[in-house]
Amino acid sequence: xxxxxxxxxxxxxxxxxxxxxxxxxxxxxxxxxxxxxxxxxxxxxxxxxxxxxxxxxxxxxxxxxxxxxxxxxxxxxxxxxxxxxxxxxxxxxxxxxxxxxxxxxxxxxxxxxxxxxxxxxxxxxxxxxxxxxxxxxxxxxxxxxxxxxxxxxxxxxxxxxxxxxxxxxxxxxxxxxxxxxxxxxxxxxxxxxxxxxxxxxxxxxxxxxxxxxxxxxxxxxxxxxxxxxxxxxxxxxxxxxxxxxxxxxxxxxxxxxxxxxxxxxxxxxxxxxxxxxxxxxxxxxxxxxxxxxxxxxxxxxxxxxxxxxxxxxxxxxxxxxxxxxxxxx
Ligand code: UDP
Numbered sequence: 081x082x083x084x085x086x087x088x089x090x091x092x093x094x095x096x097x098x099x100x101x102x103x104x105x106x107x108x109x110x111x112x113x114x115x116x117x118x119x120x121x122x123x124x125x126x127x128x129x130x131x132x133x134x135x136x137x138x139x140x141x142x143x144x145x146x147x148x149x150x151x152x153x154x155x156x157x158x159x160x161x162x163x164x165x166x167x168x169x170x171x172x173x174x175x176x177x178x179x180x181x182x183x184x185x186x187x188x189x190x191x192x193x194x195x196x197x198x199x200x201x202x203x204x205x206x207x208x209x210x211x212x213x214x215x216x217x218x219x220x221x222x223x224x225x226x227x228x229x230x231x232x233x234x235x236x237x238x239x240x241x242x243x244x245x246x247x248x249x250x251x252x253x254x255x256x257x258x259x260x261x262x263x264x265x266x267x268x269x270x271x272x273x274x275x276x277x278x279x280x281x282x283x284x285x286x287x288x289x290x291x292x293x294x295x296x297x298x299x300x301x302x303x304x305x306x307x308x309x310x311x312x313x314x315x316x317x318x319x320x321x322x323x324x325x326x327x328x329x330x331x332x333x334x335x336x337x338x339x340x341x342x343x344x345x346x347x348x349x350x351x352x353x354x355x356x357x358x359x360x361x362x363x364x365x366x367x368x369x370x371x372x373x374x375x376x377x378x379x380x381x382x383x384x385x386x387x388x389x390x391x392x393x394x395x396x397x398x399x400x401x402x403x404x405x406x407x408x409x
């Protein structure tokens with residue numbers, strides 16, 4: 081029975097990975113300090129004989145007895161409002177946390193996978209983004225704490241791979257959505273859905289002509305599993321290439337929810353990328369992977385989840401703000 085450690089396993093993506101590896105018959109150990117994750121996301125796994133949760137900050141030394149076969153390093157604040165609120169923690173988990181997780185992988189002779197990000201491409205000058213593109217990142221802007229931490233993490237993973245011959249993988253994750261996203265994480269999707277359901281204005285930042293490409297979480301974790309089992313060591317983009325402007329995305333959410341909310345423009349956050357679309361030719365060729373769930377289907381599932389949360393909890397905190405990080409562009 082393989083034993084798999086997931087750092088950040090109580091977060092949105094980490095918890096879906098925990099489900100997948102349990103399903104595949106692995107023993108799963110989740111490490112999370114719950115700074116942005118939540119045990120609600122893994123509560124259904126509590127008591128499972130192959131599941132363990134350890135409340136731990138992975139920037140501190142990780143002690144784990146027994147064998148480990150796979151380590152997936154997903155711990156990090158990942159939504160813009162979170163890493164703007166937690167800049168030092170974001171830098172630490174990308175650097176010190178990656179170091180500790182790699183150290184554990186080395187000690188256990190485990191396969192290591194880093195959750196990297198499309199943010200390594202910054203505000204890209206090449207479109208769509210292929211893995212060979214080195215990016216256009218502002219190191220000292222507010223998003224730099226996340227972008228540069230992930231770029232450093234990629235460099236450290238390649239350093240361990242080259243120095244110790246470790247079996248490492250790097251996935252560059254593009255915008256992903258689905259159940260268990262936090263309603264208040266400030267990202268476009270939870271913000272728009274909660275605003276649409278409550279009848280509040282949808283807060284479109286800037287002119288709304290910036291683009292993103294949204295991947296359903298079920299497709300994403302399938303791609304990550306395939307990469308983990310592959311022989312590839314260099315970064316691989318995993319995301320859905322279906323690109324849409326944020327304005328059209330807001331309209332689509334109004335349409336699916338049947339909401340009459342107006343759209344209200346707000347200032348564009350600093351260094352907000354103008355475009356983003358993964359070139360997934362490498363994932364297609366190497367992993368035989370491509371997304372299967374279209375936006376309407378994925379959005380319907382996600383909106384049903386958010387409706388339940390909003391009904392169950394009454395008024396959740398608003399999702400639209402990114403205080404202190406905006407300037408007109
Ligand atoms: N966005 C928006 N309104 C919101 C939240 C986000 O218009 O309430 C925009 C944001 O400026 C960006 C896009 O939607 O251009 C996607 O933002 P998100 O935070 O979801 O992720 P990002 O891709 O920027 O990391």
